[in-house]
Amino acid sequence: MDTSKENGNSIASETLNFEKKKPHEYESSVTLKVKFWRNYHFVLENVKTFQNPKLEFEQYCTSAQVAADILFNIQMTDNALEGMSVADLGCGTGMLSIGAKLLGASCVLGFEIDEDAVNEFQSNLGTCEMLDENIDVTLCDVVRLFDGNNKKFVDTVILNPPFGTNPKNNGIDMAFLRAALSIAHLHVYSLHKTTTRNHVLHTIQSTGAQGQVVAELRYDLPRLYKRHRYNTVDIAVDLVHSWF
Template sequence: MKKKKLEMILDSLKPHPNPKVELEQYTINGKLASELLFLAQKDFLNNIVLDLGCGTGRLAIGAKLLGAYKAIGIDIDRESIEIAKENAKKVGVEVEFICEDIKNINKNIIKEENLKKIVLQNPPFGAQKKGADRVFLDKALELGDVIYSIHNYPTKDFVIKYVESKGGKITDIYRVNFRIPATYKFHKKRSVDIPVLIFRIERG
């Protein structure tokens, strides 16, 4: 599948109708999602993908479309999970979705011990709840062999130091733009592009 086609498929999926600001719920657009997925495909092909904080399921669904052996999406928000299930059904892929706080997830959810575990995540940036991004990084390093994680550009130095302090190794950093549409009442513009970084991390 070509990147443009995947982008169109992902953009056609149902977004969250009632995003919650305290969870920093922003639907990842098809362009950014497909960029991350094509970067990560070499790692997750025929392996297991864990989409932490999966929202409406775009990364997990895209990974399955691009050849992941199994995809699991996890989110604390029940409404997100129900929409994610609808979206997976719409495009005809099988994805396991779990409604749970990622803090409570452990390796027992993965039965295929012989396959690599690849974490894809677009975690909260920590704008509403300080340290929210750390929770996701900690869990990703616990569960994943390789992690692809999106973070706000100004946090670059923090993410590098934090990952290294936890024994992880950052192998690549990609600079991309995240287009955020007007989602909450305090948003004044129709949309805004913010610079973000995709980190490829290997567990130490």
């Protein structure tokens, strides 16, 4: 597929405008959904991961497959993206942010502590031809910026936080979760190691929100750092939905 602007085949615009195209009479709704799904995957597969992942930030990029599955189900199940303002905490290079915008979010705000990742996020917006869309990223420390005393300013928050496997980051996943709960009006969707499930649900309830595990995933983490012994590590991960 030629994705150049000259031919009018913008990666993002093909996906975003797909349903506006008049289907041929013989095309069923199932056929249209399959086409949309393929285009959606195509865009996300063009989102580049961290060029130089940093151990201190536990940087792992959510894969295109995982991101597509999570976001599509969030929209189909709870209608929590289309027309909604969305924040992506610890957004990295923009996989979840871009995916949320493609599914109709009115605006997406990414928050990221690593300047290199912020630059890569902007580069991915250019690759996906979404620089003119209502999507942006801010360089900041999420945990310090959102300390629980903030006004709620977005409808939905999505996050794949550091899991806290680095001893220096102990408790960072819960800090991210509390930050998300402090700014969301309606929904928070977060990924956590299954082994922390009880702690996660207790943290959610302590803020006055309700929470439940909506999906169990197998997360394949690639070997990114020298201290890792194996090429990949397969861990169990929960997708947790919190709501108010």
